[in-house]
Amino acid sequence: MTTDTLIAFLTSRMETASSGLRSAQLARAIESAVREGHLMPGDALPSERKLCEQLTVSRTTLRRALALLEDSGVVDRRLGSGTFITPRVLSPKAPLTGFTQDMQSRGMTPVNRVLSKQVGAIHPDESFNLGLAPGSRVMRLERLRATEESILCLEHAVVPLSTVGADFDPSGSLYAAMEANGMRPVKVVQRYGATLATPEMARHLEVPVDSALMVLHRLGFASDDRAVEFTRSYFKGDRFYISTELDI
Template identity: 55%
Template sequence: MMTAGSLVSFLKSGMAEQPHGLRSAVVAQVIRQAVQQGLLAPGDALPAERVLCDVFDVSRTTLRRALDFLEAASVIDRRPGAGNFISPGVMAPKAPLTGFTQDMESRGMVPHSKVLGNRRALVSPDESFHLGLAPGSRVLRLERLRYADQQPVSLEISVLPVEAIPADYDGTTSLYSAMSKTGSHPIKMVQRYGATAATWEQAGHLAVSQGAPLLVIQRLGFSQAGRAVEFTRSLFRGDRFFMSSELDV
């Protein structure tokens, strides 16, 4: 764990290196970098909000927006009356990283995908935070409906820096194979799990009732160079998937 003075110096220098862009997203990204580099550990308390406002030279409103980003990404836990604390990281199991096609084939299913959207556009503030991109950067937003044995099983929205994929990639072939061509194939994945109720549109795609339970898996993929290269949110039918793990006792 860093000393308070060293942490302040790191946060200030990180802010100075990103002079442009949405201040709340930049503040959130700098704090996240401190966590990713091990400078802040799970359970550590962040400095008081007034201290962070002085360190980053931002308003309380801007800081709290940054904390909203971090809380939504499960980087921090906000405890009323106690402060803001670094959350335990949720890492994917130590297993070979595979794509949807390989995963379904390993389960004895026949997979295929339907591209619902494939466009290049400016990064949003939320995407900028997760991927560490400067505002104004361009990203690919790829939305696909995934099938196994002719049945829709998941709705997947992936966001990637445009330089991480070939310019002619249209989403109809393996995403990770395409990323390998640019040297951006992810080698590490950080995942968080949750649940939600299907909206009317999601229910239509997945052939379930509106309000049906969906498993949510949000993942952030990192390349060999340590750069975030994939931000994906997948919604799985709750009646087709469940999570299991093996524990040593």
């Protein structure tokens, strides 16, 4: 994609974006360009000066947008070199299922240990990922996902309150509740990484502090392309594998 074409794409996405912070709108526009294949891993973004001039945004707004994208692993900012799209590890396409359905399909009994359920105003990083305006109401769930035999992961999920309702029982299936409201995700974008267990994570997962964990960031979209789920899952290193199939 040429620079002019990219600028036109970003401008169009920002003009049709829902209300919200200008920096979040720009960040989502750039992420859309990556998700739709207009920007590829390793591609360099135009210079900050050119982006500011062509998109009519301030340097502060642009840098806030790039900071959001860097925190989400979409871009890599290299001092003196520029900003580049990072390589992504994507899962192969498979039927989209939630934890409860996935465990049941494997003949296991899913166990949800609810650590917290909160309803409140959206945070800036959540606004960026879900595309909601500041002040929007969301539900935050922190749960341990397990089977009868062992703990599998610690999960932090954020969903628009309208997708499940304030009376949602977090011990049940989140996707089932979303489906009942016609808001079940039909596609997801997933990003994998690694991190070290904080004292709180270690306590919940029953592993030593600083143990290696696999982290999965999951952004789910409804049939109308609205983001309806932002989940971060932290898996014990010995309980998570990535399997891919390559055509040679």
